[in-house]
Amino acid sequence: MASLDELKLQGRRVTEHGPWPRLVVDAAHWSRATLELVAGRWSLLSLWGEADTVHMAMLEPQLGEAVVISLPCPSGSFPSVGMLHPPALRLERTIHDLFGLVPEGSPDPRPWLDRDQWGVRFPLGPRLPPSAPRGYQMLPVEGEGLHQIAVGPVHAGIIEPGHFRFTANGETVVRLEERLGYVHKGIDGLLIGADLERGAQLAGRVSGDSTVAYAIAFARAAEAALGITVPPRALWLRALCAELERLANHLGDIGGVCNDVAFALMLSHCSVLRENVLRAAERAFGHRLMRDVVVPGGVARDLDDTGKGSIRQMAKTVRQRFPELIELYDETASLQDRTVTTGRLSAELAQQYAAGGYVGRASGRDFDARRDLAYPPYDQLRFKVPVLSEGDVNARVWIRIREVKQSIGLIEQMLSELPDGEWRVPLPATLAPAEGVALVEGFRGDVLAWLRLKDGVIARCHLRDPSWFQWPLLEAAIEGNIVADFPVCNKSFNCSYSGVDL
Amino acid sequence: MRKLLFESLFQRPFTEAAPSLDDAAVAEIATALGERARRKLGRSLSIREVDAGSCNGCELEIHALSNPYYDIDRFGLRFVASPRHADVLLVTGPVTKNMADALKATYDATPSPKWVVALGDCAKDGGCFAGSYAVVGGVAQVIPVDLHIPGCPPPPLQILKGLLALLDQAASAPAPR
Ligand code: SF4
Numbered sequence: 001m002a003s004l005d006e007l008k009l010q011g012r013r014v015t016e017h018g019p020w021p022r023l024v025v026d027a028a029h030w031s032r033a034t035l036e037l038v039a040g041r042w043s044l045l046s047l048w049g050e051a052d053t054v055h056m057a058m059l060e061p062q063l064g065e066a067v068v069i070s071l072p073c074p075s076g077s078f079p080s081v082g083m084l085h086p087p088a089l090r091l092e093r094t095i096h097d098l099f100g101l102v103p104e105g106s107p108d109p110r111p112w113l114d115r116d117q118w119g120v121r122f123p124l125g126p127r128l129p130p131s132a133p134r135g136y137q138m139l140p141v142e143g144e145g146l147h148q149i150a151v152g153p154v155h156a157g158i159i160e161p162g163h164f165r166f167t168a169n170g171e172t173v174v175r176l177e178e179r180l181g182y183v184h185k186g187i188d189g190l191l192i193g194a195d196l197e198r199g200a201q202l203a204g205r206v207s208g209d210s211t212v213a214y215a216i217a218f219a220r221a222a223e224a225a226l227g228i229t230v231p232p233r234a235l236w237l238r239a240l241c242a243e244l245e246r247l248a249n250h251l252g253d254i255g256g257v258c259n260d261v262a263f264a265l266m267l268s269h270c271s272v273l274r275e276n277v278l279r280a281a282e283r284a285f286g287h288r289l290m291r292d293v294v295v296p297g298g299v300a301r302d303l304d305d306t307g308k309g310s311i312r313q314m315a316k317t318v319r320q321r322f323p324e325l326i327e328l329y330d331e332t333a334s335l336q337d338r339t340v341t342t343g344r345l346s347a348e349l350a351q352q353y354a355a356g357g358y359v360g361r362a363s364g365r366d367f368d369a370r371r372d373l374a375y376p377p378y379d380q381l382r383f384k385v386p387v388l389s390e391g392d393v394n395a396r397v398w399i400r401i402r403e404v405k406q407s408i409g410l411i412e413q414m415l416s417e418l419p420d421g422e423w424r425v426p427l428p429a430t431l432a433p434a435e436g437v438a439l440v441e442g443f444r445g446d447v448l449a450w451l452r453l454k455d456g457v458i459a460r461c462h463l464r465d466p467s468w469f470q471w472p473l474l475e476a477a478i479e480g481n482i483v484a485d486f487p488v489c490n491k492s493f494n495c496s497y498s499g500v501d502l
Numbered sequence: 503m504r505k506l507l508f509e510s511l512f513q514r515p516f517t518e519a520a521p522s523l524d525d526a527a528v529a530e531i532a533t534a535l536g537e538r539a540r541r542k543l544g545r546s547l548s549i550r551e552v553d554a555g556s557c558n559g560c561e562l563e564i565h566a567l568s569n570p571y572y573d574i575d576r577f578g579l580r581f582v583a584s585p586r587h588a589d590v591l592l593v594t595g596p597v598t599k600n601m602a603d604a605l606k607a608t609y610d611a612t613p614s615p616k617w618v619v620a621l622g623d624c625a626k627d628g629g630c631f632a633g634s635y636a637v638v639g640g641v642a643q644v645i646p647v648d649l650h651i652p653g654c655p656p657p658p659l660q661i662l663k664g665l666l667a668l669l670d671q672a673a674s675a676p677a678p679r
Contacts, residue, residue, distance in 0.1 A: 117599040124634045153604050156583035158551045158561055161601060182600045183555045186636035201630055207656065208559025252565075271569035278566070288657055289559060498557045501598075 011069060017435040018224045022055075022068040027079055030071045033058065037085045040247065043354035045089050045439065046448050046464040047081060049095035051125055054078045055462075057437065057448060059354070064372045068437060068450070073101055080106035087353045087469055090500075098188060099125035110136060113181040113501065124189055139177055141167040146174060153182045160497035164486075171482045176475045183501040191461040192452075192466065196222055196296045196427060199458050203449065204291055206463050207499035212238075212245040213442025215294035217449035220375070221461075222296040222427075224436030225453050231422040234298035235376045240414045241281075241290045241299075242406040244311070246443040247318070248277040250400040250407070253494050258329065259396055260488040261338035269325050273318050280314035283307055298424030308415055315411050319405070326401055339394040343489035345477040346391060353473055356445020356466040358403070359493055361387045362395035369441040391477075393492040405415050431455050442466065444496065465499030528572055531662045534579030546578030547665070550588035550612065554605045554635060554644075555595030560622040560655040564592065567658050574662070585612040590668070591645075594621045596628040598637040609645040617668055620647045623654040623659065631661040648672070 011023025025033070032058065036042045045057035045066060052073055059066045071078050073355040080103035082089035094114035100122035111134070114121070121128040122264040147169050148324070153161035163179040187206060191199055203218035204211040216238050223230060255270025278288040284307030285293045293300050329335060349355075350363035360367060370378040386402035388395040430453070437450045445466025452459045474493045478486055539547035551564055567574045568581070582588050585608045597605060609618070618640040623629040626640035641647050649671065651664035 033559070113600075115600055117602070118635050119599075153601070154552060154585075154608055158553075158564055158581060160553050160556070160558055160561070161604065182604070183595065183598055184600055185555055185596060185598055185631045186617075186634035187631070190634050191632065198630075205557045205559070205630060205654075208562060209552070211559065217629050252562075268570050271566075272571065275566060275569050275571050289562065291559070291654065330621040376607070482659055496558065498555075 001489055014070070014435065016225075016433050017068065017437070018227070020066045020068060020437055022070060022435065024109060025069045025071055027071060030056075030069065031079050032371040033069055034079070034081045034084055037081070040351060044081075044085065044469075045354070046450070046462065046468075047091040047095070048450070048464070049461055050100040053097060054095060055102060055450070057450065058079065061367060061372070064374075065127055066439065076100065077102040077104045079104055082106050082108070087472070090472070091468060093469045097180075098129070113184045115181060123132040123186065124192070136179070138165050138179070139175070140369070141175055143169070143174070145169050156401060162497050166483060166486070168483055171484070173478050173481055173483055173486070176478045176486075178471055178475060180471070180497060181501050183498045185502065187502045188462065190457050194458050195456070196458070199451070199461060200295050203291060203461075203463055204294075206502065207465055207496040208289065209249050210245065210442040210444060210447065210465075210496070210499065211289050211291045212241045212294060213440055213447045214449070215292070216242060216459075217440040217447045218451070218463070219296045220438035220440060221436040221449040221451050222453070224438060225434035225451060226428055226430065226436070227434070228297070228425060228428065230298050231425060232377070232419040233421050234423045236418050237299045237303055237423060238294050238413060239302070239377050239381075239418065240311070241285060241293055242442075243410045243414070244277055244281050245290065247404060247411070248274050248281070249279065249406045249443040250404050253491065254329070254397060254400055254404075256491045256494070257339070257393065258335060258490045261335060263332065263335050265328060266325065269321070273321060276314045276317055280310040281404060283310040284481050295424070297427050298422070300424070302423050303418070307346050311411060312415055315408050315415075319408055322404060329397070329401075336394065338485070338488060339397060339492075340392060342393045342485050343477045343481055343492060344390070344392045345473055347389060349473055349476055350391070355469050355473055357443070357470070358396050358399040360471045361385070361475060362399045363391035364389040369439050369446045373439055375438075375440070377414070381413055382411055393488055396492040429456060435458075444494065445470065463502070465496050467495035468499045471495045511540055525571060526613065528662065529660055530575055531659070531666055532558045532572070532577040532579070535579060535662060535666045535669065538666070539578055542669055542672060546580055547590060547669075548580050548582045548588050549590045549592050550582055550585045550608070551592045551594070552608050554593050554601045554625070554641065555598035555631075556613060556622065556624070560594035560625075561592055563655045563658055564621070567661060572658050572662070579665070585609075588612050589616060590665070591616065591618045592621055593618060594625055596624040596631040597641055597644055599636055599638060602638050602644050605641070605644050617648045617672060618645055619664060619668055620650045621664075622656060626650050626652065629654065
């Protein structure tokens, strides 16, 4: 089996699912699909559960084709994907924590999100009474002269909570192990039974810095399920918001990385530009982070001339100011000294984990959902996708720098070519089952949304943050670096905690 | 680099136009805040931020308080790295069950007198996450809250106003905890 076409012959196609096919397969085909992931012919997009089924989304990168396969698990277990393909491990542990389904053969049966605090086990599955606290074994480390440093969950800075366990030899990190799950809010559970309006609200609050990307992914999945077409103006306004979001976050990150190597001047300048973006967003769309602007059916508000003017003015300012900041970054030897060759991520790992965004593209993985899946309006816009191969902190900064320029270009194009007309259509009331999926490029990488509607409400919705496939790579990238370089490596990845904890 | 540094010395680096209304309001509120902190505490106000399950949106706006537009450092408001140095705990998120213990421990590690500010809609009562098996549903369920600042997330100016209200309230209230 080598192509999706062959796979399609083997599964039962679910007709109400769009735009990609969803196939119900048996365990043998499930395992063979896993081998395709191992061989690197397909990329794992996500893996998620339901009470009695597991689903896996995969992408054929060359053709830009994607598929969802589903395996019924009447006996409560499924062949582990993570056993052969490690990027699936944390997703499988999550499936077990939430639904109680067992990934058979998994090398890591430890819980991931569940730390015996919820008062219930398998909250979205059989809902069993809590068991006795199980404790949590961090991975064993052996060797001479090793010591451990435990950091978190509450960190020194204003960042999200998570636990990091460093094993170091002198100053050098031998192993980093992450333990997350602290901000698990139970969003999957809240989405069950929610209507689309509340669903969009929750999706926009999975990861605050990517509220637009999530809202677009959710809306596109819902629209695919309902089979409705959104007016062009709405699509363009959504993309405008998405590029503003990318711009604001990249500017913040570039400053943040420099600040973490004690170069605060860059942070100041970048944060001024970031604030300009947020203020323009507020004037144009009524909210600094553009929360709840994108809704299923279109956008919640139109853009007027004043709003356009603010964005145009902001773009001009960034265009003017940004080059001198880049010059500053590029010509400050003390800065380069800390970012070049630091926190290297190999191309093989980026490929294996199908790492999205700047993490993947700084390590040679040439993928961008805007270009490769060409969802509108990006099929009508001109932009480049920068790719580098060094894989170090510096490369991740440079990808962002180039993307800032691309986003400015996209914003200017959209402002001058914005189509007129409707910007929102009503949603049809439908009680029949309907399913949709979407992959949208957020600032951090591709966000996946999948949902099933039944009786007019959400029966199940799965939202997959790009950080699922980036966090494990941070563990690899830090190996052999000094402990003191962890903050800058971490910032250069800037993974979301809330996005993976859900 | 020198070029840029010199420029920064001799010209205002970013304000092309006269400060907008917002910027004037920021200066006014932040000055009042700094003064009141000094009167009340005899020094600047130290704030420790705790994310108790936020979506990270609230943190973005707390960060914005340090950008040169707001630059709250100059008014004597500081974010500190340890609860042991803090006067104020600024708590975000609906308080997930997985964070409740850490939040309580952080509170206990903060010396008295101390104030707790719950920031954002979900810190009040869980907001849109209320009712989940995984959240406690608001900061006040775990530690005593002195003030709530609404918004999702509250913009920087709103946060400053909230902190000011806190000090006013503290000035007139009986002995703090
Ligand atoms: S109040 Fe809103 S922005 Fe703040 S943490 Fe809650 S959901 Fe996020």
